[in-house]
Amino acid sequence: MPDTLILTHGAGLNRNAPLLVEVDGALSALGVRVIRVDLPYRIERRTGPPRPGDAARDRAGLRELVVKARAAGEGRVFLGGHSYGGRQASMLVAEEPGLVDGLLLLSYPLHPPKKREQLRTAHFGALRGPVLFVHGTRDPLGLPAELEAAVGLIPGPVRVVFVERAGHDLKGAGGRVAEAWGEWVGGL
Numbered sequence: 001m002p003d004t005l006i007l008t009h010g011a012g013l014n015r016n017a018p019l020l021v022e023v024d025g026a027l028s029a030l031g032v033r034v035i036r037v038d039l040p041y042r043i044e045r046r047t048g049p050p051r052p053g054d055a056a057r058d059r060a061g062l063r064e065l066v067v068k069a070r071a072a073g074e075g076r077v078f079l080g081g082h083s084y085g086g087r088q089a090s091m092l093v094a095e096e097p098g099l100v101d102g103l104l105l106l107s108y109p110l111h112p113p114k115k116r117e118q119l120r121t122a123h124f125g126a127l128r129g130p131v132l133f134v135h136g137t138r139d140p141l142g143l144p145a146e147l148e149a150a151v152g153l154i155p156g157p158v159r160v161v162f163v164e165r166a167g168h169d170l171k172g173a174g175g176r177v178a179e180a181w182g183e184w185v186g187g188l
Helices: 018-028 040-044 052-072 084-095 144-151 174-186
Strands: 004-008 033-037 077-082 102-106 131-136 158-163
Touching (some): 018 033, 040 052, 084 102, 131 144, 144 158
Parallel strands (some): 004 033, 102 131, 131 158
16 A cells, blocks of 8 residues: 655645645655645635644644545555644644654754744654654755754654755755655655
């Protein structure tokens, strides 16, 4: 049975963001069933970033999709997202360990722009399952040294893959994500 990846977007984007489309194509070629989804805030509002009150609802929406995928009984279920979507996915999995078989975090936003002291890692200590981070070496929301220090807070198995010269958008990195995925899931 193929693995399923529920994949969501970053703040201000939607399920058709170029990175998600590229990752979908690359992983689908490996036989992964990719389901690109819009978060509830994006379904409600076609434009603009999420509001502070949207996060809990966005996590609830992701949870519902995971439960449906599990009920279908079609292999392992993974959850992933780019930036804000990955943050919400990781917070959900921290709240409900065992909900998914692993997390794919693309350009995890370690801190807000230009606010390195405001780390978004308080929930990392509750992540017990496998996590794959794919991150650009030029990502201003988390430089390589910052990400390497932060993943030390995660007690579960972690793999970090850096994409050289890539920024927060990971433009053109779909193939690298698929390569990292193949190596990662092969070891689970």
